[in-house]
Amino acid sequence: MSFLFQRKPKEGPKVAVIGAPTNVNHDIHVTVNEQGLLTGLPSAWMRQIGTQITKDEQRENPLVVKQVLQFYNFSIKKGNEERPEFKHIITEKDIVEESKLIDLYSLSKDAHKSKDSLSDSEKSSDEQKPSTPVRPPRKIDVTNLVQTKNLAKNLVDLTIVDDIKKEEVEYRDKSSSNTDLSNDDVIRRRSGMTDDDYMLEIRKICNPGDPNQYYERTHKDLGSGASGIVFSATCIKTGELVAIKDIDMTKQHKKDLLLSEIKIMKNFKHKNLVNFLDAFLVNDDHLYVVMELLDGGPLTDVVTETVMKEGQIAAVCYEVLQAINYLHERGTIHRDIKSDNVLLGMNGTVKVTDFGFCANVVGNEQRETMVGTPYWMAPEVVTRQKYGKKVDIWSLGIMIVEMLDGEPPYLREPPLRALYLITANGRPNIIRWSSLSEKLQSFIDFCLQVDVDKRATAKELLQHEFLDEKMELKTLTPLIRAAKKMLHKT
Known part of the structure; x- marks a missing residue:
C-alpha cells in the first residue's frame, strides 16, 4: 500500500532549500509565426501534423488545429489506457464531465512531454491497427458510386467514453496532491463497495x-x-x-x-x-x-454493395429515428450512429445497436468498441460547443451520405485530417446532391446544420415530409440478399 503523505519525526531547523517547481500547469497558447507555422503547441503534437494539415490550413485555422490535436490525442490516451468490455451509456452530464477531462488533459504533463507512443502512432500504423476489422473492398462496377476504402488503414480507436461513474467522480484541483490516485480508487473510497x-x-x-x-x-x-x-x-x-x-x-x-x-x-x-x-x-x-440477433447483417453491407432508392433510404431513416428519439427521450445519447451500427433482419427489420450493453454483441469487439468514429462525427464533438443529443442527428445525416454515395465523407483521409476537415469545413459536399429530390435535400439540410440550434431534433425529423415517401421494409430484402451474395455471406 502506498501513501500520499507520510508523517516524519520532527527534526532540528535546517537551511531552507528551494526545490524544483512541481505540479506546473502548461497552458496552451497557439499563435502563428512569420513563417506561417504554429507555435505554442506541444512538440509531440506538432510532429503529428506532418503533411496532414498544410501550412496554409495551420495559418487560416490555428484554433481548429489546436482543438483537433487536443481531442485526437486525448482520444488516443483514453484508448491506450483501457479498452472497455462494453460501452458506457452516454448522457449530457457525461459530456460535460468528459469536456472537463479533455481540458485537464491539455494542462497535464502527458500532453506536453514528448511521448513515443504519440508520434509512433502516426508512423507505424501497422502496429496500431492490425486487427481492426474492415469493410469488404467495394467492387468496381457500374452500380457502385464510390469505392469504399479499407478502414483498417485509416481508423484509430477513438474510444473517448470515460467509463467511470461520473456522478461520483470529484475532479480534483490541478495542484492537488491526489493525482496519483486513480478514479477507481476515488469511487471505491466513496462508495465503500467491494x-x-x-x-x-x-x-x-x-x-x-x-x-x-x-x-x-x-x-x-x-x-x-x-x-x-x-x-x-x-x-x-x-x-x-x-x-x-x-x-x-x-x-x-x-x-x-x-x-x-x-x-x-x-x-x-x-x-x-x-x-x-x-x-x-x-x-x-x-x-x-x-x-x-438479426440475420440480415449490418446496413454497411447494403450501402457498399447496392444502390438504394430514396424510398428505401426514407424507410431506414424512419426506423432509426424512432430508436434515436426513444433514447433521447430517456436522456441517452447514442453517439455512434453509422451504418455499421444499424442491423437488418432478412424481412427488412431495422434496429440500432452498439449502445450500452448492445456494444460488442454482434461482430468483432475491437470494431464495436469505437465510439464517435471520426467520419460520422459532428463538428461540436471536437470543439465541445453545445455538445448534446443533436450529435446523433448529424451522424444520421452522414449515414444518409453513406446510403447515397457508399461511404461517409473524408473516408479516404486519415483520422486526424478527417477531424480537421469536419471541424474546419462543417457541412460536407454530397456527390449526388443535384440529383436528389427536394424533400431529401431538405431532410439532409435539417440534419447537417453546423449551427446546433438550427439542426432538427429527432422528434421534428419524424414529422418531415421526406419520410412520407418511405417504402415498405420488405423492399430491403432483395438488397440484403444481393449484398450477402456479393460478400459471400450466404
Missing part, C-alpha cells in the same frame, strides 16, 4: 436459472475479444435465434459499471433497438448476456 458487493448485486438481478435450460447453443461464433466470446443460440421455448455474450468475469475490472448497465438495459425496450433479453451468472466466473 468487488464482492458488486457481484452480489449482479447476482440479484440476473436470472437465477441454468442458461442451458433456456437456450441451446449453435455452432456459430459471432465474435470474440478480451472479455469473452459472442455466439448464437436458439431459445428452447420459442425457437428464436439470439446472440449470447459470454463475459469472463475474472477479466472484468469494472463491475460497478457492469451492474449499472444491466439495470439500465433491462428497462430499455423498443422495436428499433437490438434489445437486451436476459442475463445469467454462472459460478461467478461467467456472465451470459442474451440479446436479439
